[in-house]
Structures are given as structure tokens and as C-alpha cells.
Amino acid sequence: MGMTMTQKILAHHAGLESVQAGQLILANLDLVLGNDITSPVAIKEFSKLGKDSVFDREKITMVMDHFVPNKDIKAAQQCKMCRDFCMEKNITHFYDVGRMGIEHALLPEKGLVTAGNLVIGADSHTCTYGALGAFSTGVGSTDMAFGMATGKAWFKVPSAIKINLTGKLRKYVSGKDVILNLIGKIGVDGALYKSLEFDGEGLSSLTVSDRLCMANMAIEAGAKNGIFAVDELTLEYLENHNAEKPVIYKADDNAQYDEVIDINLSEIEPTVAFPHLPENAKIFRDIDDIEINQVVIGSCTNGRLEDLISAAEILKGRKCAENVRVIIIPATQKIYLDALRMGLIEIFIESGAVVSTPTCGPCLGGYMGILAEGEKAVTTTNRNFVGRMGHPESEIYLASPATAAASAVTGKITSPWEVMNYEV
Amino acid sequence: MKYKGKVIKYNDNVDTDVIIPARYLNTSDPKELAVHCMEDLDRTFASRVGQGDIIVAGQNFGCGSSREHAPIAIKASGISIVIAKSFARIFYRNAINIGLAIVECPEAAENIGEGDIVEADMDNGIIKNLTTGKEYKTQPFPEFIQNIIKNGGLIKSAEKETI
Numbered sequence: 001m002g003m004t005m006t007q008k009i010l011a012h013h014a015g016l017e018s019v020q021a022g023q024l025i026l027a028n029l030d031l032v033l034g035n036d037i038t039s040p041v042a043i044k045e046f047s048k049l050g051k052d053s054v055f056d057r058e059k060i061t062m063v064m065d066h067f068v069p070n071k072d073i074k075a076a077q078q079c080k081m082c083r084d085f086c087m088e089k090n091i092t093h094f095y096d097v098g099r100m101g102i103e104h105a106l107l108p109e110k111g112l113v114t115a116g117n118l119v120i121g122a123d124s125h126t127c128t129y130g131a132l133g134a135f136s137t138g139v140g141s142t143d144m145a146f147g148m149a150t151g152k153a154w155f156k157v158p159s160a161i162k163i164n165l166t167g168k169l170r171k172y173v174s175g176k177d178v179i180l181n182l183i184g185k186i187g188v189d190g191a192l193y194k195s196l197e198f199d200g201e202g203l204s205s206l207t208v209s210d211r212l213c214m215a216n217m218a219i220e221a222g223a224k225n226g227i228f229a230v231d232e233l234t235l236e237y238l239e240n241h242n243a244e245k246p247v248i249y250k251a252d253d254n255a256q257y258d259e260v261i262d263i264n265l266s267e268i269e270p271t272v273a274f275p276h277l278p279e280n281a282k283i284f285r286d287i288d289d290i291e292i293n294q295v296v297i298g299s300c301t302n303g304r305l306e307d308l309i310s311a312a313e314i315l316k317g318r319k320c321a322e323n324v325r326v327i328i329i330p331a332t333q334k335i336y337l338d339a340l341r342m343g344l345i346e347i348f349i350e351s352g353a354v355v356s357t358p359t360c361g362p363c364l365g366g367y368m369g370i371l372a373e374g375e376k377a378v379t380t381t382n383r384n385f386v387g388r389m390g391h392p393e394s395e396i397y398l399a400s401p402a403t404a405a406a407s408a409v410t411g412k413i414t415s416p417w418e419v420m421n422y423e424v
Numbered sequence: 425m426k427y428k429g430k431v432i433k434y435n436d437n438v439d440t441d442v443i444i445p446a447r448y449l450n451t452s453d454p455k456e457l458a459v460h461c462m463e464d465l466d467r468t469f470a471s472r473v474g475q476g477d478i479i480v481a482g483q484n485f486g487c488g489s490s491r492e493h494a495p496i497a498i499k500a501s502g503i504s505i506v507i508a509k510s511f512a513r514i515f516y517r518n519a520i521n522i523g524l525a526i527v528e529c530p531e532a533a534e535n536i537g538e539g540d541i542v543e544a545d546m547d548n549g550i551i552k553n554l555t556t557g558k559e560y561k562t563q564p565f566p567e568f569i570q571n572i573i574k575n576g577g578l579i580k581s582a583e584k585e586t587i
Contacts (some may be wrong), residue, residue: 123490124514140492219514386442388441
């Protein structure tokens with residue numbers, strides 16, 4: 001029986017000729033990732049194993065990104081624990097304040113992931129690297145500890161849903177709109193335990209940034225991983241970021257899929273996911289006037305340079321509405337510097353937005369933009385669960401950077417097509 | 425293993441942000457986490473949960489983040505087993521890895537009510553609602569996973585080199 005792209009990567013890393021959906025395997029890992037929230041729990045578990053060293057100091061990375069620069073004493077203690085561990089174990093890829101970025105933007109930028117890799121990370125959005133043709137998936141801290149010690153993890157081989165892409169995105173529409181549309185179609189458990197495999201003639205029109213955003217939110221449909229077929233754009237990206245030599249896995253022609261879903265990119269419109277689930281996707285003809293208090297543009301989903309460029313195009317020469325607090329967070333130091341050199345930061349500040357050092361802070365209600373009771377925010381983040389960004393009675397509307405910027409200007413949830421007078 | 429307790433019931437898509445809000449993730453101390461368990465969904469949970477109680481929930485329980493703090497908080501609050509129609513996959517493996525018993529049983533999850541007394545016999549895969557007298561059959565865990573749970577989690581399994 002034919003294998004999916006995911007199944008081929010898993011089989012290869014388990015030293016098997018082939019695998020089938022449902023099979024339990026023990027696979028070798030190319031990279032193990034943790035952050036300042038999940039690593040401390042992993043370090044405690046690791047210490048119970050009584051091992052002096054990790055399996056490979058080059059293949060473990062810890063990124064301090066959730067609550068840094070340290071938001072309080074407890075957060076400082078957690079980062080210190082990670083820092084001390086990485087020093088002691090001589091971990092090569094430890095990224096602290098000044099060198100860090102939001103992990104899922106940072107790792108591709110640093111070339112730490114290449115096509116064909118098997119990556120686990122103690123962060124649910126680890127599925128992001130599927131955009132580069134890798135199998136990558138979020139796990140917990142115990143899996144991270146076990147991975148750091150042995151270089152292995154157990155997996156149940158997933159079945160897959162194939163997403164067949166056709167057409168080309170229209171202006172001011174991005175990968176975020178596509179993935180919100182898809183989650184709206186299949187629901188927050190529509191791909192539970194499964195792979196989402198993206199392919200089709202429309203793939204070539206999606207930038208790597210679009211793909212990273214889409215793979216990032218595969219977890220929001222319950223998926224084990226999201227993965228994109230490797231094409232010239234992928235290879236060019238990997239080369240530009242000095243990633244290791246890619247290994248290209250292609251799904252067999254006779255691979256079995258639970259379902260094939262066609263998405264015509266040309267038909268996707270600016271999309272917003274309403275509270276309190278990412279599946280509550282709406283397009284603007286179904287959206288009434290909703291006044292907002294805050295906009296956040298950033299996160300592992302949409303804090304890349306292309307996202308900032310898209311927001312800046314709309315904010316340039318315009319002012320953020322007076323009653324709206326606009327927070328823009330470049331996802332890495334490099335993105336921050338590139339945005340600065342391109343003049344984007346100036347555009348943001350002149351429009352009335354604040355620009356922050358990289359952090360996951362507001363996305364998960366940590367700090368740097370907590371919502372009060374009854375407040376509403378349009379954000380480019382990935383989850384709009386109850387209380388995710390602050391008070392349990394606040395509301396989060398998920399959208400693209402273009403929609404978030406358009407909403408910042410009008411003070412209500414607004415399509416970028418409206419602000420930019422784009423004729424459809 | 426047998427688990428017996430009073431049921432606390434929730435709906436579909438109980439996410440890790442309500443199981444343990446991120447504002448408390450600056451600690452990984454199980455007791456501290458347990459105090460805030462379910463806080464944004466059910467402010468009464470921490471005060472009314474008793475040792476051995478059972479959570480029964482709908483689909484996609486534990487969706488969202490990979491924080492192991494979520495099953496840790498549930499376990500530390502005294503919950504003995506979570507029965508749901510389905511689980512989000514990272515939560516599922518985290519629960520197994522830390523030794524929190526969980527089982528998928530859509531029929532039991534649908535019919536068991538808040539406050540019912542339930543006994544889950546996981547050796548034989550039988551869930552019994554002692555309040556109504558109804559019985560439900562479940563799928564046993566594969567041997568591989570049974571070993572992890574029997575040993576008290578993944579790390580203890582690794583210590584015993586069963587993996």
C-alpha cells in the first residue's frame with residue numbers, strides 16, 4: 001500500500017521499509033525543541049533519568065521566548081533553570097534575550113530544520129516546520145526529556161487528509177485566511193490525530209511565509225502535523241538559510257487519504273475567526289460592525305517579515321483609531337532589524353502603534369497586552385479560547401496581519417479590501 | 425487498575441488554556457497548578473473536587489497548547505481518570521507520559537451525568553455507572569502504552585529500560 005509524505009518520513013526515521021496508519025513506532029529525532037515554559041518540566045524529568053549528558057548537544061534547542069524578557073521572578077527562575085542546564089550540558093542552540101526570537105520563526109530562520117527532518121518540540125505549534133517538508137509535531141515536556149536523553153520518541157503513525165490547492169490568492173489575502181477557512185470547514189477536531197498534507201498546483205503561488213503560517217495552525221484543527229510538498233521555493237528558502245541538505249519525500253501516487261479537500265485559493269476572502277474557537281470562521285459579508293479595543297500583530301503564526309510588510313502597507317500614512325491599542329511584535333531579532341532597516345518600524349510608530357521586542361507574551365495572556373473584562377481584540381495569533389489573552393470575559397478575533405492592520409485604522413473589525421479600496 | 429469516584433462533567437473542546445491558564449505557567453509545581461485547575465471554565469472545580477473524582481467530557485478534551493502542566497494540574501487536583509468522547513492528541517500522550525489515566529468512550533461520556541458515581545475497571549475495559557447501573561465497554565490500551573502506564577509514566581519506563 002502507498003504511503004503519505006508523513007508516513008515515509010516516519011518509516012525512514014524508524015528504520016522501517018514501510019509503516020501503516022495506526023502502527024506504533026519508536027523513531028529517531030533530528031531535533032528536540034523546548035521553550036522557557038515547557039523546558040523546566042522537561043529538565044526535572046530528565047534529571048530523574050540520572051544521565052550525565054544529552055544524546056546530542058547539537059540536536060537540542062531551547063528558546064527563551066514565552067515570558068522573556070523575564071516578566072516576573074518566577075519566570076526569571078524558569079529561564080535561569082534552562083540557562084544553567086544548557087550551560088552544563090553544553091547545548092549549542094540555546095537562544096536567550098538578545099539572540100532569541102519566537103521559536104517557530106527562529107528555527108527556520110537559523111536553518112535548524114530542513115526538508116525530511118523529524119522534529120519534536122515541547123510546544124504545540126512545532127507543527128510549523130511542516131511548511132519546509134519536515135515532519136514536526138508538538139509534544140509535552142516528558143517526551144522532550146525522553147527525546148533529549150535518547151534521541152527518540154514514540155509515535156502512532158497517522159492517517160492523512162490531503163488538501164489539494166488550486167488557484168492563486170488575491171491581494172490582501174494570505175495563508176492566514178486560507179488556514180482559518182480550512183479550520184472553519186473541518187472544525188477544531190476535524191483532523192484529530194491525522195496529518196494535513198498540502199499539495200496541488202496552487203502550492204507554487206504560496207510564499208514560504210504563507211506556508212509556515214498555515215502549517216503552524218494545523219494543530220488548531222487537531223492535526224498531528226501539517227506538511228507541504230517540497231518545491232523550488234522550499235529549496236530556495238532552505239539554501240538561503242543555510243539549512244542542511246534537504247531530503248525530499250513525496251507521497252506515493254497510491255497513498256491512502258481519509259479525505260481529499262479541494263481549496264481554490266482564488267476564492268479565499270479575508271477571514272476572521274470569532275470567539276471562542278478557531279473554527280468560528282466568518283467572511284466579511286457575514287460580519288457586522290464590531291468595535292475593538294486592541295490589535296496584536298505578531299506571534300509564531302504571523303510575526304514574520306512578510307506579515308509586517310503587509311501590515312505596514314496598510315498603516316503607512318494612516319493613523320490607528322484613537323480608542324485602539326495596537327501592539328506589533330516582530331518575531332525575531334533579525335526580523336526586527338530588517339523591519340527597522342526597511343522603515344517599517346517608523347511607519348508603525350507614526351501610525352500610533354507600539355513595537356515590542358520578540359515575545360510570545362500577549363498571545364497566551366502572559367504579559368505585554370492583557371485584555372480587561374469585556375474587551376475585544378483583533379489579533380494575528382492562533383487561539384481565541386476563553387481567557388487566552390486575559391480576562392475570561394474578553395473576546396479574541398483571529399485574523400491576518402492585513403485584516404488586523406485595517407481594523408487598527410478603523411477601530412472595528414474591518415476587511416483590508418475596504419480600507420485599501422480594493423475592487424474584487 | 426480500578427478507579428471509583430464522583431463525576432464532574434464538561435462539554436466539548438475543553439482547552440488547555442481553561443484547564444490551566446497561561447498566567448500560572450510561571451511555575452511547574454503540581455500543588456500550585458492544582459489550585460487554579462479549570463479556573464476560567466469552572467471556578468468551583470478546585471474547591472469541590474475530591475480525591476479519586478472522575479472528569480467526564482465531550483469531544484477533543486485538552487485541545488490547544490502542549491503544556492504538560494494541564495494533565496499535571498488535573499492529576500494533582502485529585503482526579504483519578506478522565507473519560508471523554510475524544511482527546512486532543514498532545515494532551516493524550518502527555519497524560520499517558522505522566523501517568524494520568526484517560527480513556528476514550530463516547531457512549532459513556534454521552535450518558536454519564538454530573539454527580540454520578542462511576543467505577544472504571546481499566547484491566548477489563550469496563551466503565552460502570554453505579555448511580556444508574558449502566559455499563560460501557562472501552563477499547564483496551566495497546567500493550568506498548570499499557571507498559572508505560574503500568575510503570576508510572578514514560579520516564580519510569582525508560583528507567584526500567586522497557587522501551
